[in-house]
Amino acid sequence: RKEVEQDPGPFNVPEGATVAFNCTYSNSASQSFFWYRQDCRKEPKLLMSVYSSGNEDGRFTAQLNRASQYISLLIRDSKLSDSATYLCVADTGRRALTFGSGTRLQVQP
Amino acid sequence: ETGVTQSPTHLIKTRGQQVTLRCSSQSGHNTVSWYQQALGQGPQFIFQYYREEENGRGNFPPRFSGLQFPNYSSELNVNALELDDSALYLCASSLRPEEQYFGPGTRLTVT
Numbered sequence: 131r132k133e134v135e136q137d138p139g140p141f142n143v144p145e146g147a148t149v150a151f152n153c154t155y156s157n158s159a160s161q162s163f164f165w166y167r168q169d170c171r172k173e174p175k176l177l178m179s180v181y182s183s184g185n186e187d188g189r190f191t192a193q194l195n196r197a198s199q200y201i202s203l204l205i206r207d208s209k210l211s212d213s214a215t216y217l218c219v220a221d222t223g224r225r226a227l228t229f230g231s232g233t234r235l236q237v238q239p
Numbered sequence: 240e241t242g243v244t245q246s247p248t249h250l251i252k253t254r255g256q257q258v259t260l261r262c263s264s265q266s267g268h269n270t271v272s273w274y275q276q277a278l279g280q281g282p283q284f285i286f287q288y289y290r291e292e293e294n295g296r297g298n299f300p301p302r303f304s305g306l307q308f309p310n311y312s313s314e315l316n317v318n319a320l321e322l323d324d325s326a327l328y329l330c331a332s333s334l335r336p337e338e339q340y341f342g343p344g345t346r347l348t349v350t
Contacts, residue, residue: 134281173329173341174282217281226272226295227331227339229281 133157136218136230144238147208151233153201153218160220160228163194165203168215168232177203177216208237242266243332243342251348252320260315260345264332270294271313272339273305276327288313325349 136153143149155163163180178185180192180201191204201218215232222228242265252258264271270289274282284297288307302318311332317324325348331339 138279173343175341176338226284226287226297227274227282228284229274231279231281 131156132230133228134218134220134230136233138231138233140234140236142236142238143208145208145210147237148204148206149208149235150205151203151216151218151235153203153230155199155201155218155220155228157220157222157228158199159222161223162221163201164219164221164227165190165192165201166217166219166229168217170214174217174229205235208235210237210239213237243330243340245328245330245342245345247345248343249346249348251350254320254322254349256320257316257318258320258347260317260328260330260347262313262315262330262332262342264311264313264330265340268332268334268340269311270333271307271311272331272333273313273315274329274331275299275324276329276344277323278326282329285315320349322349 134155165177166174167177168174180194182194184193189206193202215234217232218230220228244263246261272287273285276282286296287294291307304316307313327344329344331341333339
């Protein structure tokens with residue numbers, strides 16, 4: 131079983147739609163959580179950190195449920211430029227990030 | 240951009256050969272981590288260097304080795320290349336755990 135599991139998608143949504151990605155992690159020692167975005171053939175880039183209280187950055191909302199070991203990312207009002215692979219990431223505190231396989235999002239005009 | 244650079248950008252090697260990949264970290268970042276990303280997968284942690292010492296290792300065999308230099312730049316060496324080593328190799332530099340900055344990667348093809 132992978133330490134971080136994600137639905138690989140692809141998610142094909144029209145512009146303006148709201149889309150949600152889910153992720154589960156198995157290592158209860160994980161301390162920090164992140165969502166990274168990776169464009170095709172590019173390096174991953176930090177999208178946002180995820181906190182138990184939930185956090186929002188513009189159209190993006192991330193949520194963490196430690197009891198269920200579950201992380202989510204909500205994207206509202208999808209733009210064409212949101213098309214990318216979204217990687218769910220857990221960190222056990224050793225700065226060694228554990229990545230999920232990624233969820234591919236394709237926003238269509 | 241992140242300020243993390245990697246060289247070369249692309250490399251083709253033959254099975255059994257050895258390869259060295261290089262990474263220059265962002266100025267002031269004393270920690271460098273290396274990741275392997277196979278096609279369609281997320282990056283997998285290889286190892287991490289902190290102030291020239293290995294500071295953690297993932298599930299990779301000993302033929303994957305590394306170095307960090309006093310200026311915090313780093314090398315990843317892979318001996319006895321196998322076909323499955325074909326992947327994008329990413330390095331990430333950091334000063335704080337929550338901020339890892341990735342370089343553009345080296346795409347290695349083993350034939």
